[in-house]
Amino acid sequence: MSSTSSRRNISRAWRIAPLILSLAACSHTTPNQAAYGAGSSNPQSVARAPQPRLAPDAGPADALVAYAQAQLVGAPRETEVQWLATDLDLAKATKTTAWNAVWTELAREVRAGNVNFTELRPYEDGAVAASDACVDKEVATLDRLHDMLGQNERGIVALNVRNDQAVQLTAAEVTPGQAAHLVKLTKMLDLDVDQQRAVASIVDAQPPKADMKADKDARMARVLDDFPLSTFNARSSLIGSDSPPSARLREKIEHKAAFLAQLVPILRPDQRERLAVHIESHERQ
Numbered sequence: 001m002s003s004t005s006s007r008r009n010i011s012r013a014w015r016i017a018p019l020i021l022s023l024a025a026c027s028h029t030t031p032n033q034a035a036y037g038a039g040s041s042n043p044q045s046v047a048r049a050p051q052p053r054l055a056p057d058a059g060p061a062d063a064l065v066a067y068a069q070a071q072l073v074g075a076p077r078e079t080e081v082q083w084l085a086t087d088l089d090l091a092k093a094t095k096t097t098a099w100n101a102v103w104t105e106l107a108r109e110v111r112a113g114n115v116n117f118t119e120l121r122p123y124e125d126g127a128v129a130a131s132d133a134c135v136d137k138e139v140a141t142l143d144r145l146h147d148m149l150g151q152n153e154r155g156i157v158a159l160n161v162r163n164d165q166a167v168q169l170t171a172a173e174v175t176p177g178q179a180a181h182l183v184k185l186t187k188m189l190d191l192d193v194d195q196q197r198a199v200a201s202i203v204d205a206q207p208p209k210a211d212m213k214a215d216k217d218a219r220m221a222r223v224l225d226d227f228p229l230s231t232f233n234a235r236s237s238l239i240g241s242d243s244p245p246s247a248r249l250r251e252k253i254e255h256k257a258a259f260l261a262q263l264v265p266i267l268r269p270d271q272r273e274r275l276a277v278h279i280e281s282h283e284r285q
Contacts, residue, residue, distance in 0.1 A: 054166040059216075060223035060238065061088055061138040061145075063161040068145055071157060077148055084141050091137035098123075098130035102253060103283040106260065107276040113269075115261040124253050131246040135238065142234035146227060155228040162224050181206075185263075188278060189271045202262045207255065215248070 052066040065085045072078040102123045109115045161167055182203050186196055219238060226237045
């Protein structure tokens, strides 16, 4: 072979070397790629998946399912995660309908000038049952999602949820004091001086309001901490050592009804109408 021919062969080899290396790199598929689909060769690329938009009331199951669905776009498991999301949405919609019925009934009773615990109870029972069913669905969803994902995948999904701006676990909710509550009622209902005195005594006798934001944050933090672990138990993480969420919600209704039962007789019909409209527009979900 001539020296000229040798130089041509060497030159041709250098020109096609990058192509050979590129093809070799494309043919190499890591376990994460197989799990997540094309374009997910490592955890860094997985972490750059499109960020879903979480609803303001999103719970741990909603958030983890949404981020898992974003991570699994194009992967075989994406369809099953979509079904998990759909089932969870249906359970939450049923819960919302049941709770809206409570506030609608309470608003009706305020307009009538008489808060009747007996008439309210069936609506309260329906809302509590729907809340329990929703918790059961959240537990089943989280357990199934945990089984579907590997440990690294679970860690990535939990980290992405924690980094979402909508999940502000350190945000503190400042519960208005009794004086602020009286000022709010006075302004909303246009209370006269005598009514303000009567309402002040009712407000002062009220028990402290539960910090629902703190409860929600604690629940989210427990689930995000536990979800990557092989020992994850969805029910324990969701509820913790607290009373079931439905028990706290029942307590919220009964405290609200007891307060209104004392407030309503003090009000004029036009004030009761304002209060009923407020309940319908602010309590309904």
